[in-house]
Amino acid sequence: MVTIKDVARMAQVGISTVSRVFSQHPDVSAETKDRVLKVAKQLRYRPHRTARQLVTNRTETICFVLSNRDIASPFHSKILLGAEQYARSLAHSVIFLRFNHSPGVPQEELVLPPIIWERGTVDGLILAGTNYPNFVRAVKELGIPFVLFGNNLIGRLATDDIDSVWYDNQGGGRKATEYLVSLGHKKIWFVGDLKLPWYRRCYQGYVGSINAHGLVLKVMEPRGDESLFDFGSRCAAQIAEAGNRPSAVVAGDDEIALGILSGFNASGVKVPADVSLIGFDDIDEIKYLRPPLTTIRVLKEKVGEELARVLFERLANPTARPVRHVIPAELVVRQSTASPDGGRQ
Amino acid sequence: MVTIKDVARMAQVGISTVSRVFSQHPDVSAETKDRVLKVAKQLRYRPHRTARQLVTNRTETICFVLSNRDIASPFHSKILLGAEQYARSLAHSVIFLRFNHSPGVPQEELVLPPIIWERGTVDGLILAGTNYPNFVRAVKELGIPFVLFGNNLIGRLATDDIDSVWYDNQGGGRKATEYLVSLGHKKIWFVGDLKLPWYRRCYQGYVGSINAHGLVLKVMEPRGDESLFDFGSRCAAQIAEAGNRPSAVVAGDDEIALGILSGFNASGVKVPADVSLIGFDDIDEIKYLRPPLTTIRVLKEKVGEELARVLFERLANPTARPVRHVIPAELVVRQSTASPDGGRQ
DNA sequence: CTGAAAGCGCTTACAG
């Protein structure tokens, strides 16, 4: 194992000089630098990162924490990709860590993973996935810089004294509803789980738009622990049988919309001829459907990038005021929406 | 910043003792251990990982390298999840790193990312994504333990002296074809890009099965740089117009199958009534299609788990013979396949 | 521009 000492000896310089050469320090003569580099190459010297980290007290590594997601989530893997890309552009690495915690455990009793709890592992954290206040508070208590992906936070937690990045759930719900109204729809229902904050915010957007136009609210909620897809299918079946059927449905997310579409198909309800349908997220699955689903697009890579950007700003400026960054959600019109008279728009 | 020294002083022991307590060393009296632990807690002592790493020369971290994949790949993110899960069960962390390299760059000129090139960053590597021989050789040259995800390797490289994990492309192609034959199909075409090894292996399975049953081979290949989906659509259109239409199609992967299905829909060809269709990979998108696609399932999380397992075995036993682990691919029958007479099977 | 020396926070023989 060749170290800085070996290079120094062979190049006939002190180890400080070798160190300066490798850390791009300007105060090294071109001549010396050349010689050191040549010797280093010849010796196949490779700097030891751990040793550097111990002195500088910087790991140049951040940790992407995915909380409480056991299954592969394409949504969150795109957030990870965005974060990794940004971190890499700043010569930082990303440790990917899954961490499950239940909301019921008191904050003091929460056993944090070593990567977070030990010092000198990472410079900061991105908290993604579904997080609960006990965990977020425990992290805050540690004093390690972090940024929270806000949308999937469940529970009561003041977020004004922490850095957070959100996509605009409420604005998305509003845009979806406004678009349906603009097509001429008067009876627009909402399908989602109001117990979960991200659906609730989307619902608030829906409510705002419905009220602004003097229309009537109607929401369908899940029962028991049915899957999102089954929830959607069941709602579709009910809607198909309903006497005063809506002409349009806003689904809380694309998975629910997938279930609704499947349920409508099974019941012979045509989308969009009989009922218009609009989803939320823009997951890849919905592009290949017939009809391709109109939805609210969340720029997932952008969310990841912003999470990383906010974290690095925090690292650069520990005393700055906490920020709350909201990324707009945009309408993507495909073919599951039409005017209520049946004419495609 | 409280260190081991502070704990030692306050607990009135030497730092060795504190170290032993935290590294679960057995030779510490229960009494001393209690006292140290109490003091540590009181002082909110958190061990410094970097310092430990410098001495032990172990980072307890592995790196998941995703080569040449710019877009979010659900396939590879599941492999990452499997690897992370296994690593975590062994108290190791996973650094996620994307690395793009072109096959044309000579091995010596390849600039490796610092995480790989520097010492003391990770104990070993998982090479996933699309890799080329120059990169794999450069990594091998470094002497860092690694395991290669074999299927997406492109180019000439002897893999018998390196650890690798594969899923059974060829067996999958064979199973798909055998199943169609068992349904009574006589005219079965293959759609895929034979320039890429993973399609080629699948094709070889197809060929084996076709030949064994004395049937006739027919393959359709992409032209130019059309996307997989467009490639599939185009082939479907051609098949729809063909005089002697096949009764079944084996697609090189699900994305191509998605295109084929879309093309058939556009041309009025019914699946499976007119033509049976079978894909490869079992990506999430195909479950919600009508008809849901019969496919060859690749257990992606399992691939990730095996990659990690093989790597950890290498770390534990550096001199063992290289292994080549192949994971079977299994048939998943859904509704895009039927007997050629049109009756669902 | 350069080098000797101190020090980062641990682990680990070694001696007791």
Place this chain on the structure above:
DNA sequence: CTGAAAGCGCTTACAG
């Protein structure tokens, strides 16, 4: 069972 000491491979004032 316990502690003093050496050492892991670097960086960084400090002095020249």
